[in-house]
Amino acid sequence: MNNPPRQEPEPGPDRLPEPGPRQDPDAPRDLVGIGIGPCNLSLAALAHPLDGLDAVFYEQRPSFDWHPGLLIDGATLQVPFLADLVTLIDPTSHWSFLNYLRTRERLFPFYFSEHFHIQRAEYDAYCRWVSRGLPALRYRHQVDAVRWNPERALFEIDFTQLDAHGEAEALGRTHARNVVLGIGTAPHVPDPLRPLADDPRVPVVHAADYLDHRAALLAAEHITVVGSGQSGAEIFLDLLRHRPAGREKLHWIGRTQAFAPMEYSKLGLEHFTPDYTRYFHALAEPVRDQLVSAQWQLHKGIDAATLAAIHGELYRRSMDGGWPDAVLTPGVRVRTAGRLATTKVELHLEHLQQGTRSRLTTGAVVLATGYRERPLGRLLAGLDPYMRRDNRERPRVDEEFRLVLDPSVTGSVFVQNAEQHTHGVGAPDLGLTAWRGASILNSVTGAEPYPLPARTAFTTFGLGEQRHRVPHARQARQLVPLIPLTEGR
Ligand SMILES: Cc1cc2nc3c(=O)[nH]c(=O)nc-3n(C[C@H](O)[C@H](O)[C@H](O)COP(=O)(O)OP(=O)(O)OC[C@H]3O[C@@H](n4cnc5c(N)ncnc54)[C@H](O)[C@@H]3O)c2cc1C
Incomplete structure (x- = not known):
């Protein structure tokens, strides 16, 4: 394609x-x-x-x-x-x-x-x-x-x-x-992989530059995708579709415990409303910090359609009775990495749950390691x-x-x-x-050229006084008191 x-x-x-x-x-x-x-x-x-x-x-x-x-x-x-x-x-x-x-x-x-x-x-x-x-x-x-x-x-x-x-x-x-x-945001490369990414002689590219280097990556004998978020999944799928059946020679590793789906339930999506944003802003700083990392699956997972497409492509390649030559392993971090001669890369891996370590020799690496503000x-x-x-x-x-x-x-x-x-x-x-x-x-x-909706979620975030109305700058806030909860329900 x-x-x-x-x-x-x-x-x-x-x-x-x-x-x-x-x-x-x-x-x-x-x-x-x-x-x-x-x-x-x-x-x-x-x-x-x-x-x-x-x-x-x-x-x-x-x-x-x-x-x-x-x-x-x-x-x-x-x-x-x-x-x-x-x-x-x-x-x-x-x-x-x-x-x-x-x-x-x-x-x-x-x-x-x-x-x-x-x-x-x-x-x-x-x-x-x-x-x-x-x-x-x-x-x-x-x-x-x-x-x-x-x-x-x-x-x-x-x-x-x-x-x-x-x-x-x-x-x-x-x-x-x-x-x-x-x-x-700017592409993020984890410290252990930075020396590789900075070396123009080895095919190690950040996902942000994927399409520019796709031909060179596909020419490598073996390719490793590091990162189990949406970009990693899309790139793994794209590479898989372009490799010959039975000779895929692909590795996909990521630190998350699983190739996890992105939360996409209707009420889960209400975390992306102005109501939730206001609630979050009013929380104490340590609570906010704890929440952002705990909510990773709201924004760092993989969308279900991409996961289904990957599974479908792998399944199609197994229909003649063989298994595709593709290794998908979550829960793995790259400890260090180095170059082997001019054409190969060695990744030193650790499985976070098993505590086991191993080495992976690969011809090209895609760093789907995200972005930072x-x-x-x-x-x-x-x-x-x-x-x-x-x-x-x-x-x-x-x-x-x-x-x-x-x-x-x-x-x-x-x-x-x-x-x-x-x-x-x-x-x-x-x-x-x-x-x-x-x-x-x-x-x-200082005016209100764009009146904002007073309420945007069915979920009521938090107890006590709930602010539903978004006033424009420096206007008094309208507080809508919640009906008190009856104990023991
Ligand atoms: C591949 C990808 C897909 C995404 N898909 C979705 C999605 O489907 N849905 C979703 O909700 N979110 C998505 N996101 C997240 C997010 O919406 C995007 O990252 C979006 O581009 C963020 O927009 P932005 O305006 O903040 O920044 P950017 O798009 O990063 O733009 C910032 C701009 O600022 C410029 N700039 C920086 N510094 C300076 C300077 N000093 N002077 C002048 N210009 C400067 C940069 O050149 C850049 O063009 C996606 C992110 C990625 C990476």
Whole structure:
């Protein structure tokens, strides 16, 4: 199976009219966004129709590109298409996925396809259509630093303009009353594997770069996939489908006790609601920390369809009576790794339950070892004296996604997808993206351009006073008292 060619969105009719030039190009912006992944793209789409809001968004890449190394043919979103950039907040928005389909005259085929979970490549194409239509986006702009200027009561944002090769072309500075960071996550390589990943002579690649290296990986005599999350499963399946039956020579190992399914029950999904996010934010810091790791199966498991496809592919290959030459072992960690000559890698493995150790010689390794939030420290070094931190030195983030800064700082820095420690497992979830963006815009404008739903879950999280209503910035909260529980039920 080959990946289909990228669907390049046409400019032209999709592009809404640009506003006229700013009267004073040096005037401070109301809002500067840093990074254009789905989170800030959603915010930019929701900000677009707000008259009088002067916002600009900077992105270091040349154009929108959503995890290009993992747009594997057939891989779908783990959320329904309704979790597009705007629909859960404003289904009438020009920038909805359904409107994207309408502009392509594909609504009828989509309707008959009955696909609630669209392909990842189609989500990427939709986002690129949105990104081409929004005039406030500036690509090839790498933001280097954010500082607070107390005299002007504004944030200073320094950026480097990059040329077509990614080299610095010019330096610039802009000023803003508010900043929103949407710098996302970066591929994570565990320490024992870092020397291998840094050595260009051996075929060891992070999952984020999988498609770029797929041909080289498939050329290896034996391939090992490390990591038992969704990416590891998708890559194992893709490699399996491309290896000859009976000569697969594949290993798939991961640290989790099992190749575990992602929690996808209806009430389980209510952990990805604004109601749960608010409940989580109000918990004590140690409880929040304990919860995030305990809830790994809500976001780190493998979706059931991928597990079924893997089993189906293995079963198909066993129908002639043999077993596929594929080893799938959970509960295994890589202790150390080294290179053998120029073409082989040796992994030193440990089984976590048995306490046994062994060595695995392989020709290529895919590190499906996940992503970590990009650290804010480098960008925000200039704000360090103003920043309020928790017991583990992480930035404190208020309920409305604002970094808690010294009260002398009158502007706000918001974060998107850097607040798992304060807002819970929903932080990276696309289903909460539009809601969080709307909440930020309500705060920035001090009005309520996007009224937010008062209640979003059937589950009532916690006892006592339950907050169902989400007020916009600095409005009094409406508390809805729960009916007291009768003892002994
Ligand atoms: C393969 C994959 C599939 C996923 N699928 C789903 C899914 O189906 N459902 C779901 O809910 N979640 C999914 N996620 C999780 C999550 O939604 C995505 O990771 C999403 O891309 C997060 O968006 P983001 O805007 O926070 O960050 P990113 O998409 O990582 O974008 C951040 C952007 O900021 C830019 N940037 C960083 N620093 C700077 C700087 N200093 N100056 C300028 N630009 C900068 C980066 O270049 C990047 O383009 C998936 C994640 C992965 C890795």
